[in-house]
Amino acid sequence: xxxxxxxDDSTTESQDSNGSKLESSYEPARPAAVSxxxxxxxxxxxxxxxxxxxxxxxxxIEGDVSGTVELRNNALTxxxxxxxxxxxxxxxxxxxxxxxxxxxATERVSIHVNARVQGNIIAxxxxxxxxxxxxxSIEMDSAAIDRALGKTAAGSTDKPVSQAKPGAAAGAKTxxxxxxxxxxxxxxxxxxxx
Amino acid sequence: MVLDLGxxxxxxxxxxxxxxxxxxxxxxxxxxxIDRLNKAEPGPELLQAxxxxxxxxxxxxxxxxxxxxxxPNYLSLDAxxxxxxxxxxxxxxxxxxxxxxxxxxxxxxxxxxRFIPTRDGELVDCSKTSAKVTAPRYSPEALGKHSGxxxxxxxxxxxxxxxxFLFRLEQ
Numbered sequence: 204x205x206x207x208x209x210x211d212d213s214t215t216e217s218q219d220s221n222g223s224k225l226e227s228s229y230e231p232a233r234p235a236a237v238s239x240x241x242x243x244x245x246x247x248x249x250x251x252x253x254x255x256x257x258x259x260x261x262x263x264i265e266g267d268v269s270g271t272v273e274l275r276n277n278a279l280t281x282x283x284x285x286x287x288x289x290x291x292x293x294x295x296x297x298x299x300x301x302x303x304x305x306x307x308a309t310e311r312v313s314i315h316v317n318a319r320v321q322g323n324i325i326a327x328x329x330x331x332x333x334x335x336x337x338x339x340s341i342e343m344d345s346a347a348i349d350r351a352l353g354k355t356a357a358g359s360t361d362k363p364v365s366q367a368k369p370g371a372a373a374g375a376k377t378x379x380x381x382x383x384x385x386x387x388x389x390x391x392x393x394x395x396x397x
Numbered sequence: 398m399v400l401d402l403g404x405x406x407x408x409x410x411x412x413x414x415x416x417x418x419x420x421x422x423x424x425x426x427x428x429x430x431i432d433r434l435n436k437a438e439p440g441p442e443l444l445q446a447x448x449x450x451x452x453x454x455x456x457x458x459x460x461x462x463x464x465x466x467x468x469p470n471y472l473s474l475d476a477x478x479x480x481x482x483x484x485x486x487x488x489x490x491x492x493x494x495x496x497x498x499x500x501x502x503x504x505x506x507x508x509x510x511r512f513i514p515t516r517d518g519e520l521v522d523c524s525k526t527s528a529k530v531t532a533p534r535y536s537p538e539a540l541g542k543h544s545g546x547x548x549x550x551x552x553x554x555x556x557x558x559x560x561x562f563l564f565r566l567e568q
Contacts, residue, residue: 314405331410337405338422338423339452340398341405344418347419
């Protein structure tokens with residue numbers, strides 16, 4: 204369903220397998236993408252998409268995508284050249300490039316060095332490498348994640364993922380005392396010099 | 398909910414993940430929060446700046462703990478006051494703010510340091526070396542006066558020359 208390094212004349216408009224409208228514009232000055240994973244579909248650097256993306260295969264984005272991205276049972280990689288301004292829902296999400304929007308993953312979100320991420324992350328496991336930049340909220344509580352993802356899945360056919368409010372589903376609250384104790388907020392912890 | 402004004406780290410997320418709480422990351426250093434606050438004129442502009450440097454406010458969530466490690470020294474007292482007032486507006490009664498500032502030396506790094514928690518709750522200073530600037534070395538009294546409705550609950554000097562503060566939001 205996604206472009207695999209295919210070159211078109213100027214702007215293209217097509218329907219994906221779910222009937223979603225895909226709009227992409229081709230910029231000949233930009234080089235084509237090279238896939239690192241032989242199994243993943245690739246949205247190349249020259250591709251710009253405004254709209255909803257849905258699919259049942261792994262995807263790597265090196266181009267510009269705005270709207271929503273749903274790969275419920277698959278992995279999404281946002282490559283170093285990738286710029287995604289969208290709500291994203293996937294099994295796992297790895298970011299090397301730039302995202303602005305909420306990221307929902309049933310397994311994990313990985314933000315790699317030099318990635319730039321703004322938005323909310325809802326996933327049971329989140330890793331952020333040193334040198335990555337992130338601004339937003341992170342929800343890792345399983346009950347809250349189930350609620351958030353359940354809402355998202357239920358509304359996925361007619362509502363963009365980015366409209367779901369992760370905080371609204373985040374029912375797990377913790378008292379300051381309990382959180383300080385559990386989080387080891389170092390009220391009594393001595394600071395060390397590395 | 399934990400509000401961390403510093404940069405995100407996997408270690409911090411692993412630690413806070415055990416508390417089953419939401420984490421808000423503002424990363425004041427990379428996203429320009431410090432400059433935006435210090436350059437704003439006291440008054441409405443500064444309050445607006447304080448709102449803008451924090452993550453979007455959610456209607457049904459509130460701050461339980463704010464982490465301000467190695468940050469207060471880099472803000473003017475007006476900026477600190479506006480920031481703490483804004484955090485206080487988003488916090489539950491009794492919420493805590495944990496701050497670390499370099500205090501014993503007359504100078505400090507040009508930019509705030511990066512601190513990574515260990516599994517047992519200690520903090521490791523992972524800051525890169527940088528140029529030094531004069532440290533304001535705010536006194537506990539000055540910090541207390543410019544912390545909005547937060548009051549100093551505890552303060553102590555650590556062996557590495559940092560002063561540790563625990564603020565509590567008054568009811």
